[in-house]
Amino acid sequence: MSYAGGNEGVTDAKSPRLLDQVRARLRLKHYSLRTEQAYVGWIRRFILANGKRHPRDMSITEVEGFLSALAVEGRVAAGTQNQALSALLFLYREVLSIDLPWMESVVRAKRPQRVPVVLSRDEVTHLLARMDGGFALMASLLYGSGLRLMECVRLRVKDVDFDLNQICVRDGKGGKDRHVPLPLRLTDSLRTQVERVAVIHGQDLLEGHGSVWLPYALARKYASAARELGWQYVFPSGQLSRDPLGGALRRHHLDESGLQRAVRAARISAGIVKPATCHTLRHSFATHLLEAGHDIRTIQELLGHKDVATTQIYTHVLNRGGHGVLSPLDR
Template identity: 60%
Template sequence: MDGQPRLLDQVREQIRLRHYSIRTERVYCEWVKRFIRFPRYRHPVEMGAAEVEAFLSDLAVRGNVSASTQNQALSALLFLYKQVLKLELAWLGEVVRAKKPSRLPVVLSIQEVQQILAQLQGEIWLMASLLYGSGMRLMEVVRLRVKDVDFGRKEIIVRDGKGMKDRVTILPQRLVEPLKQHLQLVRATHNAELRAERGDVYLPDALARKYPRAPWEWAWQYVFPAAALSIDPRSGKTRRHHFDEKRIQRHFKLAVRAADIEKLATPHTLRHSFATHLLGSGQDIRTVQELLGHSDVKTTMIYTHVLNRGRLGVLSPLDRA
């Protein structure tokens, strides 16, 4: 229709109204484009359950994607129909999500964690240590703001975690001084940028409107800023973004290899190890649930399956002989 914004622009607008991340925006837009191209460029209004199921089946059969990727595509399409096109269609609730296989998480021993951390240096070491010491997710660490680190209480407030929920986790005592020293360097860089009439940081639109000076304030700066300035893809402004999470992933992979550890460990493995080691030390499972930000304790229970002593503390009959 004349004067009607392009479909992808409408998708972006609705995503930004809900303050979803730029990563979600890119992923959802890419799935919408692939869905439109799949039946030879038909508008989603002209399609229904049959086309959605055919698209998802094609992803699984021909694309050989995982269940989580297939469900991500479905989430993007549900968002398109419900939030963008405003279509309350009966078949939306009938589309079946792919069932994820039930797998135990990869967990490192305390010694293996120490061996990997010993291969890392500088801010990469500090971020990896936070992943293990606090149980935060990778993106939660790189998006951490100065104001959310409480040295007095030795706590970290995780803002907009998974499910857009806030939670509180622990700041390890061993990281207090290294983190303070790191922040001194970050603040020196920030002060230099303020003198150069820069130094603002990204804030969601609602916050930026409510606190127009906040983007330049020290409290709102990233704890782990990027080394160089970059262009914000949404606003077009040149500013310093947070640290690139891909750099951590690359360095961690090299560290695992250098430590001669054969497990398929990633930075997220440190979060799994955090939970398992706390439970192994006798920590209450409800406390671990809160630190991880799990909505259901059943999600946290999976770590009881990978404890060294076994879920029920079972001793093999061979070891009793």
């Protein structure tokens, strides 16, 4: 067997290319496209780093050496190294059916303990005041509902409940659904946005398009669902594009990079020196709820955290500086 770098795979006269096998297995287990791209990228790097040898012909020694080199020579973050480890474990366990022994000798990148960046209420107000249009509405949802960036970008019309003033987050991190509050101040703006989506969708249908991507096997189970308004994205892209998996021409959601750039520009315009990002608005949502007296278990549910210990990190900025402690200099 040999690795054909230009053709992305370890080739065999009878079997599919290795990376194609990896992609097929990832899709069978419903991994996201982003995870698929990341895993395939790490597996390719692993193969190239070992002279294009087939992973089946390598052992734990090469795996440990590759991961250790990332930490020692590449000085990658702990999360980056863990992603590479997960990719290789998936390759060996799920694709090659080879169990790797516990890799005791791997040099692990140190995961730093950092507290989240949180904006004050005034800073949030100044930031949002310098945004307009759809990006202003999206940023307001990040803060007002505690959504993650991609949860906001992937929001569908059917999951906005105006009668109950709530949003249903489908298939969030960890594959979990949850309900979050729909801020009353955003109701009119969201209704207007949904009406705009209806107009765009109607035009797409007239032009022979209008079919949106559906997760898992829903497109086969509900043949007409992909063309229904409820399944359309609340924040659709301004143009049609080819589906990277099936090749169908359809309207996807907005690219998240546009919102990220808009938040950064607003932060700079507002004179905020904190390194605030889209995720900072979610951190601020949690912290400000704690300040308002809501219990931490409720906030854990709203954020979709698996462990309450993850939520407890927001207690660091309550009321009076670090841990809510009043400095002795101020007494």
